[in-house]
Amino acid sequence: MKRAFVLVLIGVAVGSRCFGQWAVLDAANLSQSAANYAAMVQQVAKQGEQISNQVRQIQQFEDQLKRMGNMADIKAVVGFPELKLDLSLPTKIKTWANGLAGVNGSNLFGDSRGGIYRAVANEFPDFDGAAVARDAAGYKPAQEITSTVDNFKDVQNDVYARREELRKAIAKTSDALQAAETDAEEKKLQAVLSAQYSQLAAMDSEVTLSAADIQVKAAESTAMTSAQNEADAEARRKLAQQEATKIGTTFKPIYEHILLYVKEQPFRP
Numbered sequence: 159m160k161r162a163f164v165l166v167l168i169g170v171a172v173g174s175r176c177f178g179q180w181a182v183l184d185a186a187n188l189s190q191s192a193a194n195y196a197a198m199v200q201q202v203a204k205q206g207e208q209i210s211n212q213v214r215q216i217q218q219f220e221d222q223l224k225r226m227g228n229m230a231d232i233k234a235v236v237g238f239p240e241l242k243l244d245l246s247l248p249t250k251i252k253t254w255a256n257g258l259a260g261v262n263g264s265n266l267f268g269d270s271r272g273g274i275y276r277a278v279a280n281e282f283p284d285f286d287g288a289a290v291a292r293d294a295a296g297y298k299p300a301q302e303i304t305s306t307v308d309n310f311k312d313v314q315n316d317v318y319a320r321r322e323e324l325r326k327a328i329a330k331t332s333d334a335l336q337a338a339e340t341d342a343e344e345k346k347l348q349a350v351l352s353a354q355y356s357q358l359a360a361m362d363s364e365v366t367l368s369a370a371d372i373q374v375k376a377a378e379s380t381a382m383t384s385a386q387n388e389a390d391a392e393a394r395r396k397l398a399q400q401e402a403t404k405i406g407t408t409f410k411p412i413y414e415h416i417l418l419y420v421k422e423q424p425f426r427p
Contacts, residue, residue: 235346237331241354244324244361250313251368257306263294266301299379306375313368317361324361328354 267280278297281289331351338344 235350236334237327237350240327244320244357249364250316251364252309261298261302263297263301266297299383303375303379306372310368310372314365317365321361324358
């Protein structure tokens with residue numbers, strides 16, 4: 159009996175102590191926990207907003223990449239095949255050495271420049287009617303200039319033909335540029351159009367260079383012809399002086415022999 163009573167008292171005491179612990183609440187800790195939870199929720203919300211912004215930026219980048227397309231693919235751009243073909247064509251301008259290769263003077267004979275000038279025949283008759291061949295070497299300077307003029311005509315015709323084809327390509331590229339739908343297409347077309355105009359200017363410079371070559375050759379021919387004329391004149395003067403010296407030495411008169419035929423007579427007033 160006593161033992162049972164003691165157990166009841168122990169149970170009541172333990173129960174009272176436990177009940178007292180359940181009833182005690184820590185308000186400060188609960189408030190701090192709530193504040194921490196609210197800050198965490200706010201931080202998570204910000205992170206979610208940042209993630210959403212990053213997703214939108216990625217989508218924008220994808221859209222820009224789609225608009226830009228493949229920047230390396232330029233071979234199919236309007237006007238590029240014509241530009242590439244023109245860049246591969248060789249120039250018609252002859253170098254200085256190539257221009258001199260066929261200059262021997264004889265090719266000038268019979269050349270009337272399309273009937274504009276009177277042609278020089280390769281021979282001429284003498285007083286007896288016999289044919290005398292002309293010295294072709296003396297006609298080299300003139301033939302060099304005429305061959306340079308012929309090269310200029312070839313360059314001019316070639317440039318005009320290429321210029322017309324490139325002009326058509328520029329028109330096509332300009333129309334395609336106006337109808338471009340993407341940034342990449344627009345940039346590619348602008349690059350091709352700029353290259354086409356640069357090539358057009360380069361072609362025009364070929365005509366200018368070829369024309370300048372004619373002026374240089376003409377100036378060179380004038381200078382060398384003047385030098386040759388001066389050399390011939392100097393040679394003629396020297397030879398004339400030598401011949402005059404020879405004649406004076408060979409036919410020198412002896413004036414003292416004339417006194418043998420002179421008789422003295424006294425003077426009478």
